[in-house]
Amino acid sequence: MKETLKRILLIISILMLCMMLIDKSIAINMVDLDKQKKEVSERLNQKNKQLEYVKEELTTALLEIQKLEDEILQYETNLTKYEAQISKLQKSIDNAIDKIEIAQEDCETREEILRDRLVEMYKAGDVTYLDVLLSSKSLTEFISSYFLMRQIVEYDNLYIEQIEREKNELEETKTKLEKQQKEIRTVKAKKEQTTTILTNKKILQKAQASKLTKAEKELQKEITEYKKEVYRIQGLIAQASGEEFLPIQYTGGNMIWPVAKEGTAITSYYEQREHPISGIVHYHSGIDIGNAYFGTPVVAAMDGYVSYAGWLGGYGNCVIINHGDGVSTLYGHGQAILTTLHKQVKQGDLIMEVGSTGNSTGPHLHFEVRINGYTVNPLLYVNEPT
């Protein structure tokens, strides 16, 4: 009897020790997982901060490019204007040159005529009133011829002088126009230089922007990985603490996959269009997620509050979550609703069970994303798990 009691006590002791050890190992595992989750969350926060910084820098770079483009356009417009001015001045200069040439020729011709006339007079001897008198038939003719001759010489002289004056004026105008043209050319050359500098700056900025875009993409990829890791650890924590394990799937984007079961997939896509050939209007306000059985957990795709929980016509048992900023999600055909109206929910919280209530032929989740009440393609917010 004493031996039996001893043995029972020993067994109990061993059992208690074992339980303590198991309990302790679970506790250690939980602490470990919590620590892991904190670490990953910390890294996730850091990456998010980095992403914000990169996005800000990218915005600045893009604004700078826009500014440079505007400036370049301004300079190019000015260059075209200067080009027009230069060619207009060139026309005036050419015109002046032509006129100068004509005046020059005119002057030469006149001078020649005058010279010839003077030579003739010289050949004929010194032109005196006597010569003219003798060659004149009458006194009247003499007077008229004599004065006429003198008048002609004087007139020619005046005319040549006038042409010379005009020619000089034209030369001055030409010089002035050429000076103007030279000045504009200098301004134009400076503007061209500035345009080149700006264009080079723009090229550098574009390179910087593309570098930032690449950095943004890489950060977003890293963030997706960290988020996946956080959800994975969360699942492990739930498992370790004896809670129901929800295989929550984060596949990038703002929302998580609303069905917590691996292997579920889209069986009907979002469609808002008329078939180009048949003319039949396809209309599907959300995506259908199939390969999910009755009772599969449906989870909140994003944080928010429950703005509808109950029967809703063809949707059957339906939950609508308002996420703020005009964004809401709708979950239809549920077997059971596991949340209540006005309840605050976190991303990944259990809200419904997959069913086939309402207008449905088999168990699936009908999932909608609405912006200000209008449906949009849910794949803009959530990716299908691969």
Ligand SMILES: [Zn+2]
């Ligand atoms: Zn549907």
